[in-house]
Amino acid sequence: QVQLVESGGGLVQPGGSLRLSCAASGSIFSMSTMAWYRQAPGQQRTLVATLTSGGSTIYADSVKGRFTISRDNANNTLYLLYLQMNSLKPEDTAVYYCNTEAITQLGYSSISWGQGTQVTVSS
Numbered sequence: 001q002v003q004l005v006e007s008g009g010g011l012v013q014p015g016g017s018l019r020l021s022c023a024a025s026g027s028i029f030s031m032s033t034m035a036w037y038r039q040a041p042g043q044q045r046t047l048v049a050t051l052t053s054g055g056s057t058i059y060a061d062s063v064k065g066r067f068t069i070s071r072d073n074a075n076n077t078l079y080l081l082y083l084q085m086n087s088l089k090p091e092d093t094a095v096y097y098c099n100t101e102a103i104t105q106l107g108y109s110s111i112s113w114g115q116g117t118q119v120t121v122s123s
Contacts, residue, residue, distance in 0.1 A: 032103070
């Protein structure tokens with residue numbers, strides 16, 4: 001079991017910045033890809049950015065140059081994922097979800113989702 005806890009959402013004016021955090025913990029043997037998704041009202045959940053264990057990143061075209069994904073392996077049982085969001089636009093308004101792919105201590109592949117954190121960009 002992998003538990004994800006997100007934080008850092010809120011209300012920000014256009015052009016402002018926010019930093020989202022995601023803490024992944026539990027029975028983790030190794031962590032593979034960590035990612036951020038978002039879902040706006042009435043729309044499907046879409047990929048924002050991914051970061052592999054090897055350090056490769058993929059960004060949605062809409063956020064390239066504005067968002068930065070990063071991770072920190074605090075220890076073998078706690079992994080931290082961040083999303084630095086700069087130059088925010090109203091169209092970035094959505095619920096943001098953390099997503100991880102891990103191998104558990106029992107050897108199983110585990111895909112987990114966080115509970116979501118609301119980001120609202122408005123003047």
